[in-house]
Amino acid sequence: MLKTYLKQAWELLKQNKLFSSLYIVGTGLSIAMTMVIAIVYYVRIAPVYPETNREYTLVVKTAQMTKEKNMQAAMLSYAMLKEWMYTLKSAELVTGVYSPWGNNSSYIQQSETEEEVPVQVKYTDENFFGVFPLTFLDGKPFTEADRRSSIRNAVLTDSYARQLFGTTQGVVGKVISLNYTDVKIVGIVRGGSYLTPDSYAQLYLPYSCMDGYDKKGRLWGIGAYRAYILSKGKDGIADVKTEVDELVRKYNAAGGDDNWKIDLVGQPETYWRNTFRTFQNQNIDWTKVIGTFAGIAFVLLFVPALNLSGMISARMERRLPEMGVRKAFGANRGLLLKQVLWENLVLSGLGALLGLVVAWIALVISGHNTFSLFESYPSGVPEGADASLGMDMLFAPAVFVVAVLFCLLLNVLSALIPAWQSLRRPITASLNEQK
Structure with missing residues (x-):
């Protein structure tokens, strides 16, 4: 029976080429816009390289401190990273990323050409390569000893190594000049995309190479670090949150730092939830998030469905005599x-x-450019950064599932009502309908 339906559908497609072409193009444009949004959010929240641990990763990007009517908010301090985050017993791994304020542009000085090449640097620790499992093509990551000793051992991405040296072979062990300071290359990794900004860089260095990385600010919890916590599986997520909440409670109960209270504003939170924060020091406005997606669904699903149902209704009017004949020979309404x-x-x-x-x-x-359309405060791609889409982003199984479900839903919404109304007519009315 299914084979018969498909054969009939193909014959009708060839007989009504204009209708079929308009229907396919209309459906295609609607699904294209839907797939663009699906891929954008898939890249943001799904496990894509090198952020393949997103499902088990929690983030803490902001600390908020209040005293009476005074409030200050910024990233985490080194003290909090060291005394709280690194000591979490419920975590598998914790990594900190140092992001100092001000102009952080960095350049590689090439002695052969006397050219300065821009480079995206991420200052982090040895655990970074466990939380974000970048694939090492050569060498190894810098170590805890390197970080504690402020040794300038760096990891390069393969694309940036080729940009500097034309190859990834024999690069490990070389010394380069970063902002007029010697840096030794100890590892080469397969690079990611700027579309995964939490892990993206072209060069990774221990944060201890930066002056003032452990400087104490005026307030204990305020600084320039972001923490990424890899939990012990899904079941460990609640344990991490409970442990951090208890640290906050004890700190505030003890009077804090000169009676300043600390608030992590709902953090640590899962990676996907953090994606929907407009401001890191404010809770997520779920009403706005749900309203946005409801509006998108209306524009991309219900509006096209209404237009397509009008086309189907007109076609069903022309097919009434055919349906009447089939009813006369015993076909019931459900079969038609x-x-x-x-x-x-x-x-x-x-x-x-x-x-x-x-x-x-x-x-x-x-x-x-497309990805920035869905950001509250879009920013451009830094010079030289790679913002390409990987195969795991474009051809993800989840995206195909969305396409299939959207296709089925659009089909039901656009075809079911006009077909049902047309088939309710009596046999005599259908047989007497003029073509």
């Missing part, structure tokens, strides 16, 4: 309805394929 849905599913499927191709082309051409 099933046939109409399968016919339109074929068209929706072709539209879905067209939509996927259009979405992929649009994302590859536009790159980071």
Whole structure:
């Protein structure tokens, strides 16, 4: 029976080329826009290289300190990272990333050409390569001893190594000049994309190489660090949150630092939840988030469904005599309805394929520009940074699932109501309908 439906659908497609083309293009454009949004948010929250541990990673990016009517908020202090985060017994690994304020532009000085090449540097610790498992192509990461001793051992990405040396072979052990200071390369990793900014860099160095990395601020909890906590599986997420909450409670109960109270504003929180924060020192406005997605669903699903249902309704009017004949020979309403849905599913499927191709082309051409449309405060890609889309981003199974579900839903919404209304007519009315 299914084979018969598909064959009939194909014949109708060839007989009504204009209708079929308009239906496929309309469906394709709707699905293309949906897939663009699906891929953007997939890249933001799903486990993509090198942030493959997102499902088990919690983040703490902001500390807020209050005293009476005074309030200050910024990233975490080195003291909090060292005394709280690194000591978490419920965590598998904890890494800290140092992001000092001000102009942090960095350059590699090439002695052969006397050229300065811009470089994206991430100042972190040895645990970074465990929380964000970058693949080492050569060498190894810098060690805890390197960090404690402020030794300038660096890890380069393969793409940046090729930019500097034309190859990734034989690079480990070389010394380069970073901001007129010698740095030794100890490892080469397969680089990620700027679309995963928490892990992206072209060069990784121990944060202890930076002057003032352990400087104590005016307030104990305020500084320039972000903490990423790898939990012991899904079950360990609650344990980490409980342990951190207890540290906050004890600190505040003891009077804090000169009666300043600390608040981590709902953190540590899972990676996907943190994605929806507009401001790190404010809780997530879920009403706004849900409203945004509801608006997107209305524009991309219900509006196209209404337009397509109008087209189907007009076609059903022309097919009433055919349906009347089939009813006269014993076909019931359910059988005819099933046939109409399968016919339109074929068209929706072709539209879905067209939509996927259009979405992929649009994302590859536009790159980071499309991703920045969905950011509250978009920023450009730094000079020389790689913002390409990996294969695991474009061809993710979850994206195909979204395409299939959207295709089915669009088919049901656009075809079911007009087909049901047309098939409710009596046989005599259908037979007497003029073509």
